Amino acid sequence: MPRPRVPRCVRVAVAALAAVAVAAPLTACGSSPDLTIYSGRNEQLVGGLLEKLEERVGGTVEVRYGGSAELAAQLLEEGAGTEADVFFSQDAGALGALDDANRLEPLPPAALDAVPAAYRADDGSWVATSARSRVLFYDPRQVSGADLPATLDAVTDPRWRGKIGYAPTNASWQAFVTGVRVLRGEEGARAWLQAFGANQPVRFDNNIQILDAVNAGQIALGLSNHYYWYERVAEVGEQAVPARVHYVPGGDPLGLVNVAGAGVVAGTAQQEMARRAVEFLVSPEAQQYFADETAEYPVRAGVASTRHTLRPLDQLQPPDIDLSDLASLQQSLTLLQETGLA
Template identity: 55%
Template structure:
């Protein structure tokens, strides 16, 4: 089953997938505008895309949505798409578009700004910010957090762990586990976690809040939610702490948000200009200081307190292979989690 068909079945109303241009949502775009399909939340990156308008002088118009849904829509729209630039929350959706021949190669001077781990092997997309999967834990009740996600099935954690099976970042992590450890081991882990009473939440924020409230002892989240909360409340106002997993554990996956220029973009030069801006110092500092993610270019440091990106022990995996979301969603459905 293709990404498009599975997303259609599980995530996207058929009206969205059969639309072209802006018709499905009532959103239309000016002919001379650079159109960005953004799988990143408007509250998170809206101010940055406004900065992009000012810095580049471009008329930028944005459609926001889930990354997988937007990738599916672009595939459905095909040559008719109005998307010039796809700004994805994760590498998997970019990999899916690349596999379907929807993205054009980016110039080497742009690709060269980012470590090879965080860009497509064929040069069709490039990461612009990074995030690490972590275990958030309550030090008031947990003196030694687990050192692997595979330890979370221990009965001592029964009913005390939170996860978000419908969240895109969690699904990317499960995809990585499938690729690294095999389908059978990933299935057994999911089934064991479910049998161990793991609590489902809609998103990372609610998991973090539950750990801080003492409702949970452990949770599976992305690192930056904790740092954002600390920035708002101070470290004394956030009881939880983070555990970065060692040894290439799938629970230490370092994923990226990234961009690709559509092969059929009406304004390809403008889209490339926008991609270049997102890998410039101004945008990279925005990711570091505002969203608390990892900047990916040399010379821009992450937020104070974050481990350096090159010290993280994430698994060695081609992020483009995270495009096999359809198998992950089928697995999660079979286990009864979505």
């Protein structure tokens, strides 16, 4: 007899600043599951994968969805009394914050050794499950390949005044700014943000709107993540997508590669099952899911997308940064407010 499906819990996200500081209680779910996952990844993206995870860990699984920063704050507030066994984060910063607070347990070699050292915590507390690259969407009708910005500072050139889009409330923009802070220091990041703001960038609510605006010729450039373009191409075909993707080379901050990842919550009574869950997320099956269904980069060697022609991850040239250092999101939000780019 098939096992009944466990109800999935979804709660409404609060504003980004409030989410980092204080997270509201999660919506209650039904009877006690064997394993509880707090997922900062959207249900539409990973719901199907987490249903497969339930089959692999050998028990019932409850998933509670929300923003990654919000759920990390929730875990810190709940402390040892949390019901969470696994934290599945949209970005490395939230994982780093929990690691700094000693709220994650060391992972087994089977999970850690599945990915390169750059995509796991130095202390083995979390492991990346997929990666995404910051890119520039550009309109080739307005910008030639030779004129594309090659550095972070190049996007502040007056030639791009009023012609470059960004999504200030998007978590990926905030994590990117955190990366700039880590790489350039507080004052270096402030100087760049002030120069960027003086160039009159165009604000959008999300990255999809940025891609739409570049496609329509409304802006020449857009700061975003790579997978939005690949997903659009998979939907409508490359000929119907005027925009193109520019990967910034040379280890520049503009080419930051961030990751989604997972860790086992400290003190869980389901340690073995929780570890199996994380191991599944870096398994070939799960990595193929990310490569095909979400157009993200698999972090396990030997896995390639069968649907998207992604540039290989090992051919990208991101800046040299410890992704755990992206945990200082609150300082970035404060800096963005102070520079008028929040």
